[in-house]
Amino acid sequence: MKKLSVKRQLLLYFVITLSFALGIIYIQYRSYQYSTELQQDQTEKTNDLNTINQQTQTILQQLEQYVEEPVEDNHEPLATNLDAFEVYIGQFNQRARDAIDVIPLRQYVSNMIRLTRQTIIHVDQAPVDIYNQTFREVEQRVQYIEEEIFRLLDKTLTQYQALAELEARRLEKFNTLVLTLVLLGIVVTLFVALNVSRRITVPLDALTTSAEALAEGDYYINNVDGGHTKELSVLADSFNLMRYNITEAMREMKEKARMRELLREMKLKSLQNQIQPHFLFNTLNVISRTAYLEEAKETDQLIHALSGLLRHNIGELDHLTTIEAEVASVRKYFQIQAARFGQRFSFQTFIDENCLDSNIPPLTLQPLVENAFIHGIEPLDEQGVIIVKVSREKKTMVIEVIDNGIGMDQVKVKRLLDTTQPIVDTKGHSTGLGMTNVKERLRHYYSDMRFDIQSKLNQGTHIKIILPMTRMEGDKR
Numbered sequence: 042m043k044k045l046s047v048k049r050q051l052l053l054y055f056v057i058t059l060s061f062a063l064g065i066i067y068i069q070y071r072s073y074q075y076s077t078e079l080q081q082d083q084t085e086k087t088n089d090l091n092t093i094n095q096q097t098q099t100i101l102q103q104l105e106q107y108v109e110e111p112v113e114d115n116h117e118p119l120a121t122n123l124d125a126f127e128v129y130i131g132q133f134n135q136r137a138r139d140a141i142d143v144i145p146l147r148q149y150v151s152n153m154i155r156l157t158r159q160t161i162i163h164v165d166q167a168p169v170d171i172y173n174q175t176f177r178e179v180e181q182r183v184q185y186i187e188e189e190i191f192r193l194l195d196k197t198l199t200q201y202q203a204l205a206e207l208e209a210r211r212l213e214k215f216n217t218l219v220l221t222l223v224l225l226g227i228v229v230t231l232f233v234a235l236n237v238s239r240r241i242t243v244p245l246d247a248l249t250t251s252a253e254a255l256a257e258g259d260y261y262i263n264n265v266d267g268g269h270t271k272e273l274s275v276l277a278d279s280f281n282l283m284r285y286n287i288t289e290a291m292r293e294m295k296e297k298a299r300m301r302e303l304l305r306e307m308k309l310k311s312l313q314n315q316i317q318p319h320f321l322f323n324t325l326n327v328i329s330r331t332a333y334l335e336e337a338k339e340t341d342q343l344i345h346a347l348s349g350l351l352r353h354n355i356g357e358l359d360h361l362t363t364i365e366a367e368v369a370s371v372r373k374y375f376q377i378q379a380a381r382f383g384q385r386f387s388f389q390t391f392i393d394e395n396c397l398d399s400n401i402p403p404l405t406l407q408p409l410v411e412n413a414f415i416h417g418i419e420p421l422d423e424q425g426v427i428i429v430k431v432s433r434e435k436k437t438m439v440i441e442v443i444d445n446g447i448g449m450d451q452v453k454v455k456r457l458l459d460t461t462q463p464i465v466d467t468k469g470h471s472t473g474l475g476m477t478n479v480k481e482r483l484r485h486y487y488s489d490m491r492f493d494i495q496s497k498l499n500q501g502t503h504i505k506i507i508l509p510m511t512r513m514e515g516d517k518r
Contacts, residue, residue: 153182361400386425417446
């Protein structure tokens with residue numbers, strides 16, 4: 042549904058109200074027009090009948106004067122009035138051609154005009170008794186006309202009275218209808234006004250409440266609904282976007298604070314491990330040469346492995362290393378553990394040669410392997426296996442650490458994957474770093490990386506890391 046602006050909603054409200062008012066005015070006008078036409082029709086009919094009555098009486102009087110004294114002064118006005126009356130009767134017949142009740146009157150008038158003209162002719166040409174007889178016939182027709190006009194007037198007045206009463210009742214009903222429509226219009230107008238007002242005030246109240254909550258530091262409020270008004274929807278969407286940006290900025294600030302804490306912890310451990318490193322390495326080299334001179338080759342290999350492992354662990358943590366160096370360090374770690382536990386476990390690596398030169402944060406693989414060994418393999422009574430896989434899939438590098446140890450429950454898996462929980466993690470033998478630390482450092486370098494843990498009690502653990510290859514190629518920070 043398309044959202045309307047406040048201006049268009051108000052314009053629509055005005056058009057609806059105006060249309061309703063014009064409709065009521067039109068109905069009132071039509072009712073008035075009908076009453077006027079009815080009154081006009083009755084008035085015209087009454088006037089026609091009165092005119093015919095008056096004209097016939099006048100012509101009868103003029104004819105009587107002419108019969109008594111047949112001179113030109115009496116003949117001329119009679120002939121003139123008779124001609125004019127005949128024209129008027131022609132017009133009347135045209136207007137009343139569909140009226141059945143005036144047919145007798147029309148016949149009487151027609152006979153009266155015909156007999157009048159015969160009387161005028163007989164006065165000039167016929168004996169006295171003949172035109173006196175036609176004159177009496179004219180008088181008789183005039184009497185018929187008068188009686189018929191009185192009958193028609195009485196009928197017209199009766200009909201008009203009945204129509205007037207009917208019109209009065211209709212007008213009363215119409216006034217009731219108009220009053221009902223006006224009240225309905227007021228109700229509809231109030232409803233539309235309240236609806237338009239609610240569409241404006243409800244989103245504004247919600248926006249005000251959310252803005253106050255945001256000002257007080259509550260950044261996790263629900264999104265504001267702008268309703269069906271275009272301007273308020275734009276305002277609400279802008280406010281929601283602002284709140285989201287503020288929330289994301291706060292989250293990023295907390296995440297950066299967490300990373301600074303991690304780096305500070307790593308630097309502290311690095312400083313702790315760097316106490317007299319040259320003295321430690323020189324001492325290990327002396328012990329290694331002594332074992333070699335005494336032909337204790339196994340001891341020499343262990344000391345050499347330990348020296349290389351320590352050298353890798355206390356190196357510079359701010360720079361990336363390679364997969365090849367990480368795998369070599371892990372192999373040294375297992376060389377030392379193999380001397381301690383013998384055949385209780387085996388270590389397998391499957392490394393794609395195309396990934397050996399890929400960059401990776403230092404101390405990524407070793408803490409994961411140490412965690413698998415300490416918490417998965419050591420408590421196991423049977424033969425333990427730890428597998429490290431590094432492969433390339435399209436534009437990503439996949440790192441997997443798999444063990445058949447005692448595993449863990451889903452509660453611990455979720456806690457390790459939850460970035461919002463405090464960092465409470467177990468530490469490795471040689472690095473002092475745990476799984477959560479590794480995950481957070483990887484996220485610092487690769488924001489779009491994936492870190493997944495699949496584990497069940499007594500069914501081992503499978504850690505899978507997916508890193509983008511584009512970042513690892515040529516990044517030597």
